[in-house]
Structure formats: C-alpha cells, structure tokens
Amino acid sequence: MIFVVAAFAAALAWTGNAAAKPAAAAATQTVTVKYGPWTIPGGTMDRPGELPNVVTAAPKPCSNCDIVGEKPDLVYADGSTADMNTGPMLHHFVISNLAAHDTVCPFSPLGDRIWASGDERTEKTMPDGYGVPVKSLDRWAMLTDLINYSAAPKTVYISITYTIAGAGSTTPVRSLWLDAGGCLTSDYSVPAGPSTHAWTWTSTVGGRVVFANGHQHAGGVHVTASDATTGALICDSPATYDTMGGMRTIVKMGTCSGDPLATVSRGDRLTVTSYYDSPTAKNDVMGIVHAYIAEG
8 A cells, every 4th residue: 555645845946057957946846655564573682573575566756757855764654753662674675667777787677776775764865956757657666674673563664755846857867776795686794893895887877976875784884985997986975873772773874965976987987895893794784875877
C-alpha cells in the first residue's frame, strides 16, 4: 500500500549563465510517499530479526518532473520515527530506475540506482538549478534490508519526502554510484583495526559533479571520492556516531554540495576509498559515495 501527500509550493530563484542553467525560476512542491508496510520479525540485540533484500515496485512521486531534493525516514503507521531506540533499523534501501542503465555498472540488474540511504537517512538537496529528471516511462523499484533489535515484530514504512519541480525546469543530473565493493557486490571484508579499501572506475561521462554523500557500516570512519587523473577531491564524507538502543551506530554521513564540486572528463579515473577502524573483523561492510553529475 502506498500513501502520497503533496505539500506546499514555493519559488526557487537563481541567477547564472543561461547557457548552463534554465533561464526561468522553477516552482517546487513537496510530495511524501510512504512505501510499505513491511513487518520485521522480532529478535535480540545479539541476533536481531531481519527482512533482507526485499525488492518491490516503487511508485514515483510524479510522472513527469525534476526532483531537486529527497529526505528519507523509517516510520510507523502513525508517522512517528522508527529507530533502534524502539527496535527497527533501516539497514539500507535503494530506489532504482529499471528503464535505464546504471552509469558506473551498466549490467547491474538493479538498473539505474538513483536514491539510497542506510540508517543515517541522508537528506539530499541539489544545488539551485539542478535536478534528477523523472520521465513517464521510468519504472522504479525499491530494494530494502530492514533489521529489528526488539523482541516484538515491528511493522514499518519507508517514508520519503521529495522536493519536485516542473519537468525540464532544471539542469538534469545523473547518478554516479561509486562503490568500494565494485560492480558485483557492495559488501567487502575488513580486519580488526584501521584499514582502507579502494576501487577505481574509468569515467564514461564528463561534466560537473554537484552533489555527493557517503554510506558506511559501523566501524566506518569516512569515505572519499576523488579524481585520480586530476588529483581533485570530489567529496569526503565522514561518519558521525551516537548511541541508539544501547549500541554505538552511525547516525549521519557527510554530504558535499557545490556548483561544481569537481569537473570530470570522460576517461578520468574516479576512485572511491573507504576507511574503517573496526573493533573486530567483519565480512559485510560497505563504502559507497553516491554522486550526481550534470553532463557536458
């Protein structure tokens, strides 16, 4: 069952080079979509319940529009936040467009991965004048992995508030999924103590990177994306920790926004490097920088 709520409209004004950005201001509105419900089985702190990697159809917030912002949350039916203090953990979700190929890993069965987060629930806001285009023929799917540290089963929804503008009113950006695990899987292993893990992709596109954010698991310190060809740092996303449900967990990953953060040329070697300092060896960590590029 899907719930959609449209909210306020506001003007988005900017000035700049008319050849690089739209010439008119874009009016925006917010649309909240609740995906679900999912019931996560009960568990314990040592052996939590899990509902792993469920793939479902994911309605779009609009048929023809540009998305300029996205804010995810995990909630109960009444809209209140579900987190580790009451049991549930949003291990991760990924929304992909099955009607398009992933830029970095074009043979990924997930299609074009356009939105994602872990329990840090990262809010994405594109710089003024940029947006992710949504077309009427796009087909979205959602992959979710949900965990429950409570003994009682928990029924939850993933709630995403999108900020949208009219179709074609912004300069389009496309997703760059830079994954330390490579293209076959996002998971990799780390030893106990400090470690780094890197993966490099030769870019098939050129343009201006305008937004990026990281994703790691517990034990992560920070994750970076850089252009090894030019030596430019694209984004350094640090992990911020807090205690929830009696556990030390990541509650925030840093975001990078700029016009541009970096300019990438076709053929540049882009490297994602994930830094961990794990108290124990683990075989299922992640290190991802999810970036957005305006081509040309």
